[in-house]
Amino acid sequence: MPIDVQKVLGQQLAEMPFEWRERDIILYALGLGVGVGEVPTSEGVLRYTYEGGLKVIPTYGVVPAFPALTGVMSVPGFDINPMMILHGEQYTEVLCKEIPTRADTVTTARVTGVYDKGKGALVTLEAITKVKGGQDLFKNEFGVFVRGEGGFGGPSGPPPGNDAPSREPDAVREYPTMPHQAILYRLSGDYNPLHIDPQFAAMGGFERPILHGLCTFGNVGRGVIDEYCGGDPTRFSSIKVRFSAPVMPGETIVVQMWKESDTAILCEAKVKERGLSVVKNARVVLR
Numbered sequence: 001m002p003i004d005v006q007k008v009l010g011q012q013l014a015e016m017p018f019e020w021r022e023r024d025i026i027l028y029a030l031g032l033g034v035g036v037g038e039v040p041t042s043e044g045v046l047r048y049t050y051e052g053g054l055k056v057i058p059t060y061g062v063v064p065a066f067p068a069l070t071g072v073m074s075v076p077g078f079d080i081n082p083m084m085i086l087h088g089e090q091y092t093e094v095l096c097k098e099i100p101t102r103a104d105t106v107t108t109a110r111v112t113g114v115y116d117k118g119k120g121a122l123v124t125l126e127a128i129t130k131v132k133g134g135q136d137l138f139k140n141e142f143g144v145f146v147r148g149e150g151g152f153g154g155p156s157g158p159p160p161g162n163d164a165p166s167r168e169p170d171a172v173r174e175y176p177t178m179p180h181q182a183i184l185y186r187l188s189g190d191y192n193p194l195h196i197d198p199q200f201a202a203m204g205g206f207e208r209p210i211l212h213g214l215c216t217f218g219n220v221g222r223g224v225i226d227e228y229c230g231g232d233p234t235r236f237s238s239i240k241v242r243f244s245a246p247v248m249p250g251e252t253i254v255v256q257m258w259k260e261s262d263t264a265i266l267c268e269a270k271v272k273e274r275g276l277s278v279v280k281n282a283r284v285v286l287r
Helices: 022-032 043-049 058-074 181-188 198-203 213-228
Strands: 016-020 085-094 103-116 120-131 136-147 171-176 236-243 252-259 264-271 276-286
Touching: 016 058, 022 043, 022 058, 022 181, 022 213, 058 085, 058 103, 058 120, 058 136, 058 213, 058 236, 085 120, 085 213, 103 136, 171 213, 181 213, 213 236, 213 252, 213 264, 213 276
Parallel strands: none
Antiparallel strands: 016 103, 085 136, 085 236, 103 120, 120 136, 171 252, 236 276, 252 264, 264 276
16 A cells, blocks of 8 residues: 555655745735625725735635645655545644734644545654744644545544534625636645636546635635624634545535524535535634
8 A cells, every 4th residue: 555554654744944024924815715706995896905004814724735735745654646636624723823924934743643545545744843942833633535545444533523513604705706816816825726727627536626625614714704803814713624636616505504603603605606515514604
């Protein structure tokens, strides 16, 4: 089997430096679709796009840690075809009181699990991003699904949990995306050609390039902030999701929310145009 579980499990990845400035924070917000279908000078747009009082969308925490996800390809015993990799699950937690709009950071990561999912293997990684010589900023847990690498007899891992209630959602937010949304989002660091190259997308089984799952992820977090935090991103603590299907650029992301408590919101996301669920088993925790 191309994945050597004994070699891969527990492997420490090389430290990854990363820096960002106000421009990067604004670009990330635009990559998510902030401003699309909204009044450009409204408070909800300017808080994420204007350096005067700029706030960071908390799901930005996955961006400086993302190189750790690509770095798994260099782990001894992880000899697989990159075309078979899908981003299956994601957890991001904010460890600081307020995310700075500029920082020089370093991320350390390690492989925490290899699970047998039958048709594939789920490889999990934990990453901590901190200011160089300073405080911790983010904790990320990546779930990488490798198609065709299951069936090796290992544990299947914990169930996803966070099932949405059967009742109608307590709140719904819609976020339209632009046909070129993936071209814009990729400038935040995910340059996978699956999201821009039609031939590469076809090789992956898609009729055209798909939107980044982490773009959808960011809009789920944004929906909870808009609905339950009065637009205040500093109240956001963590988010966990499972990606179930891709969004096509130009489609509308519909975020459905169920209030479990004052600090816990269960979520699902669908695309309006096809009625297809794209994020399931999602939970956002607030402060």
